[in-house]
Amino acid sequence: MDEQLKLDGNAAAGSLGEVFPFEMTMAEVVCDHCASENFVGALMVYQPPMTLGTVVRCPGCDNVLMRVVHNSGHYWLEMRGARHLRIPDGSSVAAGEAAAEE
């Protein structure tokens, strides 16, 4: 893997925004391999050739957490490597929680 092509989770936000109706960089993911928990914005994204879609990896152990491919009329979302995804729904409860964490 060419280290130079490494980007941040932010770079996948556009692709994820095609699938999810939420802002996804503030969603939290737990890695199924090393159990570390990160914001999607803090994950690693490798810039693949466009046809291979977007690959999002764990910054701790490099495990593939998500793969998004848009191909012949379908979105493919593979999330085998992620235990769960916790997505703020944008409501005031989530906003209040974020404020309380500050």
Add this chain to the structure above:
Amino acid sequence: MATQPRPAAQPGRLLWRVGEVFEVVEETPTTKSLVLSVPGWEGHKAGQHVDVRLTAEDGYQVQRSYSIASAPEDERLAITVDRIEDGEVSPYLTEDLMAGDGLELRGPIGGYFVWERGLGGPLLLVAGGSGVVPLMAMLRHRAASGSGAPAKLLFSSRSQEEVIYRDELERLAEADEKLEVVHTLTRSQPEGWEGYARRIDEEMLREVAPSPSEEPLTFICGPTPLVEATAAALVELGHDPAGVKTERFGPTGG
């Protein structure tokens, strides 16, 4: 499968739309700002980006991400693009696109690499080359919103001519004693230059960055090697990794 009705696109999803180039501003010999009019633009936060998509006559499409340069308070959306020699997208954006042309884009995108007035400070911003773009949106927002958060920008450029937003940064820093802008010029320096003249390293960060005990909100943006070296050095200096946010732009530059 084919007989099943397709669900309608959800309103919350990110959709492509067409903006119009309102103005092209030359920032440096290789960098231009594109000021855009985007009908129905809902506003953005400093640090977010847009995806830009170009479509060739034969239908071939390419897309790239560009950080938003303008403050949320500004009337129009702006991006700043550095021309990468032999690039697929940036030479078109910096050389062919003119006022009045349409540009397909989607956004605003992102919420993690974002600073808003309410988050306070102190702010530590570290940029290499065009990596200054989202950090400039933060500084513009900081000024426009009257935030008194102390802020420091450490900005690495190859030469003085290649310093993006040089005049505006100077003006902002002169008018504001809580803002400090520190340049390092890595390839060539003007005569009499007394500032840094090397790549960003741990020693430079020790001198420039607030101490870890001040718990700065840190945003690092630019070419991937610069971002990684800076983030690693800050953690080495004792900064909490959770307070250090990064945005890698790709291979080189800066």
